[in-house]
Amino acid sequence: MKTPPLAIQVSGLQKSYGKLEVLKGVDFSVASGSIFALLGSNGAGKTTVVRILSTLLKPDGGTATVNGFDAVAKPERVRESISLTGQFAAVDEILTGRENLIMVAKLRLVPNPGTVADDLLARFGLSDAGGRRVATYSGGMRRRLDIAMSLIGDPPVIFLDEPTTGLDPEARLEVWHEIQSLAGKGTTILLTTQYLEEAEKLADRIAILHQGIIIVSGTLAELRQLLPPAKAELVERQPTLEEIFLAIVGNKEGARR
Amino acid sequence: MSAHVISNTGVMLGRSIRHVTRSMDTIITVTIMPIAFMLLFRYVFGGAIQTGTDNYTNYLMPGILLIAIASGISYTGFRLFNDMQSGIFERFHSMPIARSSVLWGHVLTSVVSNAISVVVIIAVGLVMGFRTSAGILDWLAVAAILAMFTLSLTWVAMIAGLAASSTDGATAFSYPLIFLPFISSAFVPTETMPGPVKAFAENQPVTSIVNALRALFEQQPVGNDIWIALGWCAGILIVAYAFAMRVYHRKVA
Numbered sequence: 096m097k098t099p100p101l102a103i104q105v106s107g108l109q110k111s112y113g114k115l116e117v118l119k120g121v122d123f124s125v126a127s128g129s130i131f132a133l134l135g136s137n138g139a140g141k142t143t144v145v146r147i148l149s150t151l152l153k154p155d156g157g158t159a160t161v162n163g164f165d166a167v168a169k170p171e172r173v174r175e176s177i178s179l180t181g182q183f184a185a186v187d188e189i190l191t192g193r194e195n196l197i198m199v200a201k202l203r204l205v206p207n208p209g210t211v212a213d214d215l216l217a218r219f220g221l222s223d224a225g226g227r228r229v230a231t232y233s234g235g236m237r238r239r240l241d242i243a244m245s246l247i248g249d250p251p252v253i254f255l256d257e258p259t260t261g262l263d264p265e266a267r268l269e270v271w272h273e274i275q276s277l278a279g280k281g282t283t284i285l286l287t288t289q290y291l292e293e294a295e296k297l298a299d300r301i302a303i304l305h306q307g308i309i310i311v312s313g314t315l316a317e318l319r320q321l322l323p324p325a326k327a328e329l330v331e332r333q334p335t336l337e338e339i340f341l342a343i344v345g346n347k348e349g350a351r352r
Numbered sequence: 353m354s355a356h357v358i359s360n361t362g363v364m365l366g367r368s369i370r371h372v373t374r375s376m377d378t379i380i381t382v383t384i385m386p387i388a389f390m391l392l393f394r395y396v397f398g399g400a401i402q403t404g405t406d407n408y409t410n411y412l413m414p415g416i417l418l419i420a421i422a423s424g425i426s427y428t429g430f431r432l433f434n435d436m437q438s439g440i441f442e443r444f445h446s447m448p449i450a451r452s453s454v455l456w457g458h459v460l461t462s463v464v465s466n467a468i469s470v471v472v473i474i475a476v477g478l479v480m481g482f483r484t485s486a487g488i489l490d491w492l493a494v495a496a497i498l499a500m501f502t503l504s505l506t507w508v509a510m511i512a513g514l515a516a517s518s519t520d521g522a523t524a525f526s527y528p529l530i531f532l533p534f535i536s537s538a539f540v541p542t543e544t545m546p547g548p549v550k551a552f553a554e555n556q557p558v559t560s561i562v563n564a565l566r567a568l569f570e571q572q573p574v575g576n577d578i579w580i581a582l583g584w585c586a587g588i589l590i591v592a593y594a595f596a597m598r599v600y601h602r603k604v605a
């Protein structure tokens with residue numbers, strides 16, 4: 096089977112919860128091996144997109160293709176291709192960190208679950224904590240374990256839904272570091288974030304989800320061109336993504352920040 | 353594919369059983385209340401209750417076991433609800449596994465943990481004077497009835513665990529079930545009850561289950577009670593399973 100050039104392809108995606116239209120025709124695509132950031136404020140519909148892509152939710156319209164498989168028609172094939180790290184760390188509090196990893200390895204029928212678990216614990220700086228119940232972990236440790244659980248079985252596509260929300264600056268840096276090293280290994284990563292800085296830092300391409308559609312997408316350089324360069328400034332300064340976002344969105348909630 | 357289901361379900365069962373064994377307080381809570389009832393009825397009310405038998409502990413035992421199971425399944429609802437809340441339920445559903453193993457892990461854990469409390473309570477009962485001449489086949493029949501009762505109430509618990517929006521909602525459904533044995537033949541003969549209460553007591557599932565278990569323990573002819581008992585369990589099981597599946601498919605695409 097040849098690897099499709101596009102790891103994720105979303106077109107015309109629609110989803111409503113009752114009367115609330117959350118996605119009104121979302122289009123974007125993600126190249127294999129790249130990091131793609133879906134940027135949007137709280138409630139924009141980022142999690143809804145991720146849940147559709149990970150076969151947890153059916154769209155009302157449009158198509159979503161992951162690793163060449165349609166999320167609605169071939170959900171099993173999609174699940175074989177992905178790992179989801181949800182918005183809130185989905186770890187088993189009563190098990191130890193090591194037991195959590197072994198559990199996922201056994202479910203994915205990966206050989207030598209114990210070795211896989213120990214390797215990941217070491218890689219994520221959790222070796223000392225591996226024998227402790229997750230209930231005793233800090234937020235950053237939970238998040239790292241959560242991401243480690245997603246790596247088992249080497250899925251070609253990984254979804255990270257707000258991987259650093261709620262983490263302190265130090266833990267956020269650790270997670271950033273891990274995401275960057277993953278992408279270096281050829282894994283496709285779709286991450287969602289509310290932090291413009293995070294998208295700027297990590298992503299090859301960025302799409303801004305606002306009021307149900309992708310209002311803009313492209314590389315950071317392309318997004319920067321959407322703003323007229325500063326004129327009368329003494330020191331030339333590149334606009335930040337935040338400024339781009341505010342210029343495009345230009346609504347009340349953006350203006351408050 | 354089916355090997356997949358069995359392997360996945362085994363992992364889910366192992367995980368959930370750890371939840372049981374690592375919260376000793378739940379095991380104690382589940383067994384202590386029925387044992388307290390057993391003590392209360394045996395040593396406080398027992399002297400005044402006329403059942404026409406000389407061993408009131410024997411008379412009590414079936415009802416006490418049903419109370420233990422009815423309270424035990426509230427923890428099944430609780431564990432499933434916690435999985436739904438913590439996001440691990442969604443993680444499992446986004447993985448390349450047999451999705452059915454997620455619920456069946458909880459169901460089997462419920463059966464195993466309730467079997468443990470039943471054994472503990474029977475052991476305490478033996479100390480308090482419970483005696484039976486039941487043979488292997490009778491015990492197998494007892495185990496089958498209790499397993500069916502556990503399974504049917506477990507699927508009721510699955511509905512609560514899937515649909516609840518709070519911990520209370522996920523567990524409170526069991527309170528009326530715990531109460532049901534008190535309005536049955538479990539502790540006093542139904543003949544002593546006033547008309548409408550008697551009619552309810554004699555036609556609700558607990559009475560036929562209690563009567564069937566009592567007959568098996570005492571090596572009396574079980575008559576129709578065992579079939580009525582199993583019929584009730586099967587009926588509850590089918591209806592609860594159908595409802596649970598509807599709620600499940602509303603929650604999971």
Ligand SMILES: Nc1ncnc2c1ncn2[C@@H]1O[C@H](COP(=O)(O)OP(=O)(O)O)[C@@H](O)[C@H]1O
Pocket residue numbers: 112115117135136137138139140141142143144
């Ligand atoms: N299951 C649901 N039922 C009803 N409304 C929902 C549900 N899930 C999300 N929403 C609503 O849909 C909108 C988008 O939610 P979400 O996709 O979680 O946004 P984000 O992840 O960008 O914060 C929000 O207004 C949210 O309240």
Ligand SMILES: [Mg+2]
Pocket residue numbers: 141142143182256257
């Ligand atoms: Mg979200």
